[in-house]
Amino acid sequence: MNNREFIAQRTAKFFQDGDVVNLGIGMPTMCLDYLPEGIDIWIESENGVLGLSGAPENEADGDIDIVDASGRVSTIREGAACFSSFDSFGLIRGGHVAATVLGAYEVDQEGNLANWMVPGKTCAGMGGAMDLVSGAKSVIIMTEHCDKYGKSKILKKCTLPLTAANEVDYIVTELCVLHRTEKGLVLEELAPNVTVEEVVSKTDADLIIPEKIGSMV
């Protein structure tokens, strides 16, 4: 199992049976492959559907009027509801979505998230990310602990333009699970064979180390 799969497997354990969940494009979508037995969740897709399902078995047979949040042809499950973008973001901002799961460029100990813009490098736009992070009841960030240069992505203070301020609840990496509380970032779980010292040495943010730390598996 690679890092991304490991992170997806742990993140999938956050969901309760029947939760309405919005999954970002990429790694967050991988959570669907690791849902614990007996847990069935409803996928809210920002483009206007509750009950999105996977890609059609044969794309040529798919309905081009059903797409996922990346614009790819998808399917809907029995009991699904289709609605406008306006209704969709009402659900999102109105607290009717239990959890949103997204990636990050940077995330910090105050719960700030930067995942939409790198000045001078990218200008894709925020899409629905700002509304999702501001509105969902629980904001879960899935990210590799360090960037490709080995620099911590979990900072004391984000340096990039923010997606939202003080909204992040959990950060799941290949090393640990961090819970953002009013007191700060708490190291709640460790991956197998990972020590507190290793996490601390690879993390820029200040961490609160409780006496008892759980395991990610």
Added chain:
Amino acid sequence: MSKDKVVSIDKAMEMIHDGLTIMVPGFVNCGVPQTLIAAILKKGVKNLNIISNNTSVKGKGIGKLVHANSIKHITCSHIGNNVETVEKVVNGEINVTFCPQGTLCERMRAGGAGIGGVLTPTGLGTPMQDGKQVVEWDSEKGEYKFVTDADPVKGKRFILELPLHADVALIHAWKADRIGNVIYHRTARNFNPIMATAADFVIVEAEHIVEVGELDPDVIVTPSCIVDMIVQANPEDRN
């Protein structure tokens, strides 16, 4: 008897001119008014101000207007799916104003529903707050007041976002009856119904044009009174 609003595509294009502000719905390339876009390309208008969620993908949907240099300014939430738009924005050929997707919806709703603005928490503490008024709910006094970042936080804050309105909205319908009642199909609905409310003139392309009375009044999403013209959508324009 209400007017039959079905017209030829050429007649509809008489409403389209250089420099207009046009709302174009669609999520990536789903629910995009492809036949109307094809006709605008053929007419060759320039300097359009586009309000849309994104710009489809390279060479498709709204991406055709990007490729033809028809767009001067675009207000949207995302351009990342279309590398050509990103290129033209970086080179300064198209100006872009980003707006979070949910805020975009609310601003259109305000524009279409006679609301003076909306208060949203989305974008607080981000570049989306720059230059905008922020209000705070004072639970003791039971009133809103305008605040700045220098004021200590005492209650829930919101950004005041202003309405969006356009000269023309281009709508992609699944079915429309001849007087302009419209229903949509699956996720092709997206921004269509909200944009239909927020423009002075509304042109609908419909996959199926049906007789008045054929659509169940309970399932109609866009009521006829806000639709001005209807044209037949051509499935070949989706390519």
